[in-house]
Amino acid sequence: MTTSGLNLDRGVPAFAGFPTAELADIISSAVTIFGVPTQSEPPKRPGCVSGPLAIREASLEVMRCYFESPSRTVVNIKTGRKTRLREDIVGLDIGDLAIPEQLSKSALDTIAGLVKFIVNRGAIPVLLGGDSRTVEGMIRGFLKDRMKTGIIIFTKKLTLSPMQGMGEIALSSLLGRANQQDQCPMLCVGINGLQPKAAWLGLKNIGGSVVTADSIYDNGIKSAVDPIKAFANNYDRVIYCIDFEVLDSGFAAGTPSINVGGITPEQMAEILLETNVSNKVAGIAVTNVAPSLDKRGHTEYIAAETVVALLTDHLFNELSK
Amino acid sequence: MNYLNSMDETSHRKNGVKTRPISTFLGAPIGDLEDLSPGMIAIAGIYCDHFGEGVPGARFAARQIRYSSWQGLYQEPITISTNGLIDIGDLNVFPLEPQRHEKILSEQSEKIFRKGARLLSVGGDYTVSPAILKGALSAMPDNSIGIIRISRRLDLFHIEPFKNLTPSRQRTTSRISELINGGLNNVVLIGAEGSLTVEEIEQSSEALVIPAFHLINNMVTALKKIREACQNCCDNYYLSIDADVLNACYDSTTFAGNNLGLTKEQLSVLLDGLHGIPVLAADVTGFIPDFDVTGRTNTAIVENIVRGVIGILRNKEAKCF
Numbered sequence: 001m002t003t004s005g006l007n008l009d010r011g012v013p014a015f016a017g018f019p020t021a022e023l024a025d026i027i028s029s030a031v032t033i034f035g036v037p038t039q040s041e042p043p044k045r046p047g048c049v050s051g052p053l054a055i056r057e058a059s060l061e062v063m064r065c066y067f068e069s070p071s072r073t074v075v076n077i078k079t080g081r082k083t084r085l086r087e088d089i090v091g092l093d094i095g096d097l098a099i100p101e102q103l104s105k106s107a108l109d110t111i112a113g114l115v116k117f118i119v120n121r122g123a124i125p126v127l128l129g130g131d132s133r134t135v136e137g138m139i140r141g142f143l144k145d146r147m148k149t150g151i152i153i154f155t156k157k158l159t160l161s162p163m164q165g166m167g168e169i170a171l172s173s174l175l176g177r178a179n180q181q182d183q184c185p186m187l188c189v190g191i192n193g194l195q196p197k198a199a200w201l202g203l204k205n206i207g208g209s210v211v212t213a214d215s216i217y218d219n220g221i222k223s224a225v226d227p228i229k230a231f232a233n234n235y236d237r238v239i240y241c242i243d244f245e246v247l248d249s250g251f252a253a254g255t256p257s258i259n260v261g262g263i264t265p266e267q268m269a270e271i272l273l274e275t276n277v278s279n280k281v282a283g284i285a286v287t288n289v290a291p292s293l294d295k296r297g298h299t300e301y302i303a304a305e306t307v308v309a310l311l312t313d314h315l316f317n318e319l320s321k
Numbered sequence: 322m323n324y325l326n327s328m329d330e331t332s333h334r335k336n337g338v339k340t341r342p343i344s345t346f347l348g349a350p351i352g353d354l355e356d357l358s359p360g361m362i363a364i365a366g367i368y369c370d371h372f373g374e375g376v377p378g379a380r381f382a383a384r385q386i387r388y389s390s391w392q393g394l395y396q397e398p399i400t401i402s403t404n405g406l407i408d409i410g411d412l413n414v415f416p417l418e419p420q421r422h423e424k425i426l427s428e429q430s431e432k433i434f435r436k437g438a439r440l441l442s443v444g445g446d447y448t449v450s451p452a453i454l455k456g457a458l459s460a461m462p463d464n465s466i467g468i469i470r471i472s473r474r475l476d477l478f479h480i481e482p483f484k485n486l487t488p489s490r491q492r493t494t495s496r497i498s499e500l501i502n503g504g505l506n507n508v509v510l511i512g513a514e515g516s517l518t519v520e521e522i523e524q525s526s527e528a529l530v531i532p533a534f535h536l537i538n539n540m541v542t543a544l545k546k547i548r549e550a551c552q553n554c555c556d557n558y559y560l561s562i563d564a565d566v567l568n569a570c571y572d573s574t575t576f577a578g579n580n581l582g583l584t585k586e587q588l589s590v591l592l593d594g595l596h597g598i599p600v601l602a603a604d605v606t607g608f609i610p611d612f613d614v615t616g617r618t619n620t621a622i623v624e625n626i627v628r629g630v631i632g633i634l635r636n637k638e639a640k641c642f
Binding site for chain 1: 478519534581
C-alpha cells in the first residue's frame with residue numbers, strides 16, 4: 001500500500017492508482033475508497049449510477065502530473081506550492097457496493113454498516129456516489145461513534161432527495177437525537193435558491209449554520225473559509241459531504257438537477273485549499289455526479305480534484321512553506 | 322470563381338436552382354498550390370486526432386469551423402477581408418502513422434512556403450507544429466525561426482507513459498527546440514496553468530514562460546515581456562495555439578477542464594498584442610467540436626481565434642521569399 005505498490009493497471013481503474021483490496025485488508029488510517037452506484041429518483045435526471053467509475057478514471061487524470069514526474073514532485077505554477085507524492089500512502093479501493101441501482105432503506109443500512117466497519121478499523125471512508133441520499137448512510141455510520149465529529153456539507157439544498165418508498169428529508173433530520181453537543185455539528189455551504197421552510201426551521205432548531213452561494217459571490221471565498229475553519233476547530237474530526245449540484249451547471253453539467261447561480265469549481269477549489277483541514281478529515285462523500293449528462297467530463301474531473309484536495313495530507317508531502 | 326459573388330442567391334434563382342456554396346474558412350476562395358503567390362495566406366485543415374490517449378474528435382475541427390464561417394457570412398456582416406486568403410482544403414495525413422504523418426505534413430508545408438505564402442493550419446494536435454516547422458526550415462534554411470506557443474501546458478518534459486497509466490501525450494516543445502537554432506531561448510510559452518512537474522519547470526528555465534495568471538492579472542506587462550523577447554530575436558515566428566488555454570466555461574475542447582484559464586476576451590487581447598511580430602505560420606489545435614454542447618458557441622469562439630491569427634499573419638514584416 002505504498003506508492004511503489006500502486007495499482008496502475010489501466011484495465012481496472014482504481015481511485016488514484018490505489019491498490020484494490022478486500023474488507024479484511026482495511027487497516028488503521030487507510031484511506032478507503034468505495035463506490036455506491038445508485039440512481040436518483042424521478043423527476044431528477046438519471047446518470048449517477050456511473051459516477052463512481054467516472055470519478056475513479058478522472059482521478060488518474062488529476063494525479064497524472066505526479067505519476068509523470070520521476071521525483072513524483074509537482075509545482076503549482078500560480079502559487080509556487082511544491083508537493084511530493086508520499087512514499088508511504090496508505091490507501092485502498094475496495095470497489096463498489098453490490099446494491100440495486102434504486103436506493104432503498106436496506107441499501108442505506110448496508111452503507112451505514114460498511115462505514116461503521118471502516119471507522120471502527122480506524123480507517124477513513126471515502127464514498128463515491130451515487131445519488132445524494134447515500135450521504136444519509138454515510139452519516140449514520142458515524143453517528144454512534146464517541147468522537148466529537150462535525151459535518152461540513154457542500155450542497156445547494158437543505159434537503160436530501162427522495163428514494164424508493166421514502167420522501168425527501170431535511171439535512172437536519174440526519175442528526176436526530178444523536179446530537180448531544182452544545183453546538184450543532186453541521187455547516188452547510190453553497191446553499192442556493194428557494195428552500196423548504198421546514199428544512200430551514202429544522203436547521204435553525206438544531207443551531208446549524210449556512211453559507212450561501214450568494215454570500216460567496218458577494219463577499220468572496222473568505223465568507224466560506226472563515227466559518228469552515230472556525231467550525232473545524234470545534235471538532236476532533238470532520239466529515240465532508242460534497243453534493244456536486246452545489247456547482248453552477250454552466251461549469252458542471254453532469255448533475256441530476258440544474259443549479260443556476262451555484263458556486264464555481266474555482267471557488268470550491270480555493271475554499272478547500274484555503275481552509276486546509278485535511279488533517280481532520282474523518283470521512284468524505286462525493287455525490288450527484290452523473291457523467292452521461294456532462295459530455296465534456298468536467299463534473300467527474302472536479303469531483304476527483306475535490307477528493308484529492310481533501311486528502312492532501314494523506315497523499316502528499318508539502319515541500320514549500 | 323469568386324466565392325463571395327457566388328453567395329448571391331439571386332443568380333441561382335435565375336436558373337431556377339437554389340443552392341449554397343461550399344463552406345470554406347471565413348469565406349475564403351477555394352484554391353490549390355498553384356494559386357498561391359508571395360504574401361498570401363493559405364488556410365488548411367488537418368483531419369487528424371490526438372496521437373496520445375486524448376479524446377478523439379479534433380479531426381472535425383476544420384470542417385466545423387468552415388460550416389461556422391458560412392453561417393457567419395450569411396447571417397452577419399463580414400468582419401474580415403478575404404483578400405489574400407485561400408482555403409487549400411485539408412492537407413494529406415496519415416492519422417494512424419505518426420512518422421509518415423509528420424513527413425507528409427512537412428513535405429506539403431514546404432511546398433507552400435516555397436511559394437512565399439504563409440500557412441495557417443486548423444485541427445489536429447500539437448504534433449502538427451514540428452512537422453510544419455520542418456517544412457518551413459527546409460524551405461528557408463537561412464531564416465531563423467522562433468516559437469510562440471499558447472497553451473495551458475508546457476509540453477517540455479520527455480518521459481515515456483508511466484506503466485500505461487499516463488497518456489502518451491507528446492512532449493512537442495522539446496522536439497521543436499531541438500529543430501530550431503537557439504533551442505529553448507527562442508521559445509515563448511504563454512498560458513501555462515495548474516500543477517506542473519518539477520522537472521518540467523526546471524527544464525523551462527531557458528524559455529520565456531508567461532503563466533495564465535500573469536496574463537489575467539497584468540496583460541500589459543505580460544505583452545511587453547513577450548514583445549521584448551521577440552524583438553529582433555528571430556527572422557520569423559511560428560505561432561501555435563491550443564484551445565485548451567481557455568477557461569473551461571468558454572472552451573469545451575478537452576477532457577480535463579481548465580478552470581483557471583483565459584477568457585475568450587483575454588485571448589483576443591493577447592492575439593491583438595502579438596500584431597507586429599513577424600509570424601510566418603500558425604496552427605490552431607485542440608478543438609473538439611463534439612464537446613460543443615451548446616451547438617455553435619465554442620466553434621464561434623475558435624473561429625474568432627482563427628480570425629485573430631489571420632490578422633497577425635497579415636503582418637508584412639514576415640520574411641518570406
